[in-house]
Amino acid sequence: MMPANRMSAAEKKRYDWVPIMLYLVIVLFGWLNIYAACYDETHAQVFDFSRQHGKQLLWMGVAFLIAVCVLLIHPRVFSNGSYIIYGVVLILLVATLFIGTVTNGGQSWIDFGAFKFQPSEFAKFATALAVAKYISAIDIDLTLPRTRLTLALLVLVPAGLVLLQHDTGSALVFLAFLLPFFREGLSHYILLVGVLAIALFVSALLINKFLLMGILFVICLLYLFVWLSKRTARTYWRTAGFFVLCCLFTLSVDFTFEHVLETHQRNRIYVLLGKVEDPRGVGYNVDQAKIAIGSGGLIGKGFLNGTITKADFVPEQETDFIFCTVGEEWGFVGGVLLIAAYVGLLVYLVTMAERQRSVFARFYGYSVASILFFHFAINVGMVLGLVPVIGIPLPYFSYGGSSLIAFTLLLFIFIRQDADKNALI
């Protein structure tokens, strides 16, 4: 190729407008719902910075500014600086443990006086950058246990620090990295084991453990003697091993449930499984959320007309339970459109990631999609009563400056990488 062509390709930044537009739509729609959620007639002013909708407007301004900056910065700044960013965030996470302020039982905020800042929100994109950087090294050999261990530690260290802040929800989000790893070659058994573990956990809570083990035994026998046509000593041992592990796991469920999980977490799981009916107590949030959404009907009650959300029936409604406002005021139509916007963005991000030429950008793109997906799935699932209550925000939608800015950074770094994909060969 001629040098001139290379130059033109490198300079020609082609920003993909699809994710940017989807991002803008979600952010703006989110703000409308925050405004509705904390709306009252005495504070109807849009630019009232003492109210949450006013503050969110401020955060949106900051986020847009950061987004533009990111788009103007050379993408190598992020790939080259990824370890530095990762290191800074780790320091902040450790610092939070000592100087953080306690909110809602979690010690995850650093107070700067004028504003508070949540380092755990930034840990996700920093980790994504660092892992992407590590995995994209030319001499990487993913088959080496050392490499795998390093990758795991890169993810688990920030996750552990977040867990130490008693922010279980945010820590769980680090499971999202399973998906990009899966794309890079992680055995699909890992995913299957995860699904199996969840299924066993739930079953063990719902039915008698010995009955469950009996069922497992029957399934194993069926596998051996009906499904398999050829049986070797190896298959016997494997199946037996699988059965024993499953039984051990099942027996450990009670212990985990009673001693590892905290009371509120136990209750949330019980509520989800329908073992506790207490709409006034531990099941309150979920019940109110369902009532708010259910009352919306097909087309909703209309903007600012939600009676349940406006009346503070749903706690945390402008942050973690913001989807209630959508359901109540915009109805089924609004809810489906929002879900479609998210799924559209996620699928598009995967497509974008696949067209990257560098492992760094691809892995990072998958990380972005997966982190957003985890947040979306857990948050909306929780509000709809499909997942136990785990307090994490809906990206771009929930009220909160740290979260909005962190997710904006996360996305726009990838959009910037994508714009330069042709230049980076």
Next chain:
Amino acid sequence: MSNQYTHRSGIVKIIFIVVGAVFVLRLSMLQLFDKEYKEKAKNQSLRNITQYPARGLMYDRNGQLLVYNEAVYDLMVIPRMVKDLDTGYFCRAVGISREEFDMRMEKAYTYSPYSASIFMKQISKEDFGRWENVLYKFKGFYISKRTLRIYDKPIAAHVLGYVGEVNEHDLEENPYYKRGDYIGKSGLEASYEEELRGVKGKKVMQVDVHNREIGSYMHGQLDTMPLEGMNLYTTIDADLQEYAEKVMANKRGCIVAIEPSTGEVLALLSAPCYDPNLLVGRIRGENFMKLNSDISKPLFNRALQAQYPPGSIFKVAQAMIALHLGVITPSTGFVCDKVIGCHNHPSARSVQEAIKMSCNPYFYYTYRRVIQQGKFKNIYKDSQYGLTVWHDYMNRFGFGYRLPIDLPNVKKGNIPDTAFYNKWYGREKWAFTTIYSNSIGQGEVEVVPLQMANLACIVANRGYFYTPHLVRFYGPDSTKNPEFYVKHETGIEREYFDIAAKGMYDVVHGAGGTAHKADIPGIDVCGKTGTAENYGNDHSVFIAFAPKDKPQIAVAVYVENAQGGGGTWAAPIASLIIEKYIRGEVKRKDVEKYYTEINPCQKLPLTRRVKKPKKR
């Protein structure tokens, strides 16, 4: 750059899409198919708040206020919202003990930790005023205003009645009422309940999770304003009523005073009277029990409910019917031959004299002529015919049926008819000699004091009456009840009533009259005494009207178990009432003092200890 795992992008996309689809499915279940949540949402975020209208007031005939409302305060609590409460300070301020606090709090908690319940009922304005300015310190507590009935003068309890919380029966009967509402239980409060109560209004409020109101729903489009209760303009003369109650203090009995030309009840009381303020508010229950168990039955409205034998006053009606039927003439005389017991007096040579002297044999013979008119050979058939005619005329005097006065629970008394005696003795097994006691107002005849006062009205009017009533008009349009303007004629000639009036005048003024104690110098009082035989001492009865021409007041006085007959006790008391009404004051201070202070009533055997009612 592609590698061996490119196909996995498809799996990741499918995971995303499946989760999205699951959410859409779940959303459709919640929002489109399950109606349960819509109902729940409606119930919990909207609250209907009842707007209670002020209950109508009651005035006396001169515009004096009898009943009005006073604000009281219920202290409400939402247990879950009680925060940082300095319990000791709270108890001292509100004036309860720590134990009481715990008890009430637990009760509220049991009802619901999230919604409001009454912590303390009906706190007076004064009590509330003492800690109103520190209420804000007690988070979770708030004040709800209600009204109570207040009676300026402690009078007319039986007429005005009282108000109480609705019971199960009321709730079933009328869907207007909700638990905790108030309803008129007796007296005018009960009979004019619909006019007095007004119409409740409704306010639909949006409430938040703590049941706090956060604004009106749909800008108040569904709200309705309460309609104020109508005021009653009663016929009662408060001064006369107060005076009558004062005179009847220490006695048992009753007084009914009516304006004959209109039927308007000027005063109506049943002694012993009680202060209507006793049956208001927090003290109501306790006082009600005490009054209810009192052996002198203060809650029993004798004027409407006590069915006494009328005694000699009945003779006036007997004479009128006999004259009208032509079985006697005004100058018919009968020898006082003591065919039934009588006092010593010269024989009556005319109806006028017979009334004056209240001659028992005279009315025995008169009644015999009414009952056995000789229309049939068979005396049984003859008596049956005579009784039927007599019964019909007695009805025209307002006897034997419920006078449709605008008060509840009026008794009808008893005027026996042929069916009554046929049932009692058997068909054609009774004749005059069986039933002669009726002639002098004894035997099977029973009337209520209201009917006696009405008899005085009929004579005062010389032959007709208007249904006695207590409300002249009500409401902003001065609505009147047309039934109270219907003239009820007895159908008996006016000249005969003139004779009755003259006889009754002689009772008070003539030589040999039985009620000289009812004489008021300067006022022509006409009256008739009665002594109703009874277990224990006889009841002393007197009916009267005055002045003789153009009467302004007719009155019936009953004094229970008072030794000495109608002339001794009931007559002078009636004269005090008449003088008070016509003159506005009583000049005979000595008479007033004597009869006010004395208690002629035979002491009742005290089978139960009666506690003094608690004063508010």
